[in-house]
Amino acid sequence: MRCLIFVEHSDGTVSESALELGAMAKSIGAEAVGLICAADPGAVNALAGQLGSFDAVIGVADDSLATYNPDAAARALTAATEAHKPDLVMTSYSAAGVDLAPNVAIRTGRQMVGYVSGLELDGDTLNAMSTVYSGKLVARTGMDLPGIVAVMPGAVKADGLSGGAPAVEMMDVDLSGLRMRVTETLVPENTGVNLADAEKIFCVGRALGGTEKIELAENVAAALGAELAGSRPVIDAGWMPKVRQVGKSGTKVKPRLYLMAGVSGAPEHLEGMANSELIIAINSDEQAPIFGTAHYGAVCDMFELMPALTERLTAGK
Amino acid sequence: MHIAAILRLNPVLTEELEVDEDGRDIDREWIGLELNPFDDQALEQAVLLKEATGAKVTALAAEAEGGERLLKTALARGVDEVLLIEVGEENVQLSSRARAPLFQEALEGLAPDLVLTGVLSTDDIYGELAPQLGALLDWPQVSAVSNVALGDGVATLQQEYSGGISARIEVQLPAVVGLQAATQPPRYVAGSKLRDLLKVEVPTVEPGADFGADLADATELEVPDTSGGAEMLTGDAEAVAARIHEILVERGLV
Incomplete structure (x- = not known):
């Protein structure tokens, strides 16, 4: 064969x-x-x-x-x-x-x-x-x-x-009359956000629902000393800039801590973060595939969890 | 300039999925359907190109159920014309390979300059419709695309690779594009706009082409075994937050 x-x-x-x-x-x-x-x-x-x-x-x-x-x-x-x-x-x-x-x-x-x-x-x-x-x-x-x-x-x-x-x-292949040409390769600009080297990342997914509650996520990231990241739907919806995307078409990361809320764990996302040292996933859907990959998981509402966690982290400092 | 946008319905993936008795399909009795998120991006890109260039946009679908409502949403979003390919009410589970010859036939009739559809759909083992249509029509095809612009006989687009790297590609028209992200996020459609379209008749066409031969009969679905996965933390949000904090302290992460 x-x-x-x-x-x-x-x-x-x-x-x-x-x-x-x-x-x-x-x-x-x-x-x-x-x-x-x-x-x-x-x-x-x-x-x-x-x-x-x-x-x-x-x-x-x-x-x-x-x-x-x-x-x-x-x-x-x-x-x-x-x-x-x-x-x-x-x-x-x-x-x-x-x-x-x-x-x-x-x-x-x-x-x-x-x-x-x-x-x-x-x-x-x-x-x-x-x-x-x-x-x-x-x-x-x-x-x-x-x-x-x-x-x-x-x-x-x-x-x-x-x-x-x-x-x-x-091997000779007839490549005459190609119908497309690559005009430029584009590399990401240096924006000061460096997910690839981040030690801790807090990633939110589609369940965030919009930019109204993004402050709750920013507060968790700040209290944790982590970079804030988003899964593809968050970036495609324009809630966060592309430079904060983790996954297949974003950045591949391997932090010491990958905390995630509202990310279902589509294979395209797992490809970008499955090798993280410690993965903790919060999702309201108990069938979310991320629970097959995460080390710790919890089925709960991210909008209740985020302020509670921020408070714990801030009080614990 | 004429753009065709191909739209597909997918099960709502935030709902619980179960496999039916013979293991060939998901249990569809209670499952909700929604526009495939990547096709949503393709639809938005088509309307953005219309606004930028005055191109005409035709949205196409081939669904056993829900196709009319889907295409009315496309009209509310700004497409000019719609066409529903009749597949028969019993064909609720049609792979992209099965439907590809039907779309090919419709596209040969419409003769658009550009075909836009989502880069992938997660509901079959083929997913990727655009490259199949490129091969069937013998048109150039690019997938994983963002930012499409139209020029004189060409489309300029960006193909996205891992690590945030991308390439700018100039493609001769007619072409097929598998879209990942539109230049802007999909727009919101007011309910009133949809209600205005309730009485609009969606034109349908009966396909002459046969379904493509696929591996549907050779495929069995199962729910993955996630045991051995995460250790689950229980309790309310306060309790979970407290336990996460403990874990982080134990590991020296805070």
Whole structure:
């Protein structure tokens, strides 16, 4: 059995998620073949050198692949899938993986499963576990191969560099007439808010309901000496600036304390904070998936809890 | 310029979800439905683009129930036209893969310059409709997008990666975009505006295309086992606050 893994990279470094996909392929007894798209063969080789656990690498080099280009990458992954006919195509469930897995599934006539948290091989059937309904349910899908999966970052631990650099085979893909171009890479401005290095974070979620009660959250953060953060709905609703977002499309954090109120714990949020040393979650919904990840939890109303906690913290100083 | 916004209903996720008897679907008897939050962003972006450029906006849905009300909300939000694709009342559980050929057919008829829909929907194992439509229509597609602007034959948009990094991408039209966040948060619609639309007829179309073949029959749902998760603190807010404070003191965190 052979898995073709779309290898994401930035600034000359392969992503952790690519190494995780390699480990996942090995866990079902498959060969791991990486697809590296980069600007030139030298860059492909340098990246392949970081994939010691992989069995082989297919390289596609073109100026348009210097940074991730959804149109070019979809063509390259489609071409590699059609040429090499892997049993399973694997992408991370990242922005690129969201673009590529369903798109290439249609282009190649394969079935796909997204939000994958685990794989088991049962004869010719691949059982894929997916996190659906924002983590409230798990779907178990028996997929006949060949297929495609998009795997949640952090679903398995990455392999270390266990072997030498895999052999690289370059492949020609027609990338003429691309219908999009990347004009600029944007990095966040330094705003003085640094969640990534914060020792303590107090994060509030959608249940905050608006900006009217944000002062209650600010008071908890101040009494705790913590940075205030928000989950994606809080940022998308404009209640807090983007720089305070924790999660998949925000900042990944690993503080000593991650206290959270009104955050359900969607997989996209967990991806950004699940490695925190101590996680304490308050939610009014006893079925909130965050209780599966937190160390301590309490089912209670955040608007009653926040002032009570502020008072305790202030009195205890 | 013509923009199509694809809207989907999702179960309200703050409610308790249960799996039905055969384990293939959620128990829908008491479940509320709401506009998928990411489709809400797509709808807002479509209306913002209309206000900025004078583009026409058509909102599309393919729902077994609740589709009319959903599309009336879209009219109240400022879209020009709506179209409900009839899927049959019995098809309450349709994956994005099943519905994709129906949307493809409708979009080929409408021939919009830009298709906007939410980057994901959490209610099936495919979630991501935009990349499927990009492949079916053979149009360029970008997901995880914020900040869409329209130019002459192109859309300029921002694709968001982890760590707050993003890329500015110029895409030739027609194109399909999976939206993460609109340039501004979705606007509030007054109840009176919705009441004014009660008598409006929502146009419907019967699809000629078949549902896409998906893995619905090969998928079983279960409630995740969270035992071994959090140690639960009990009592009222005062008691929980006191216990949290104790834990923080024990760990030297305050």
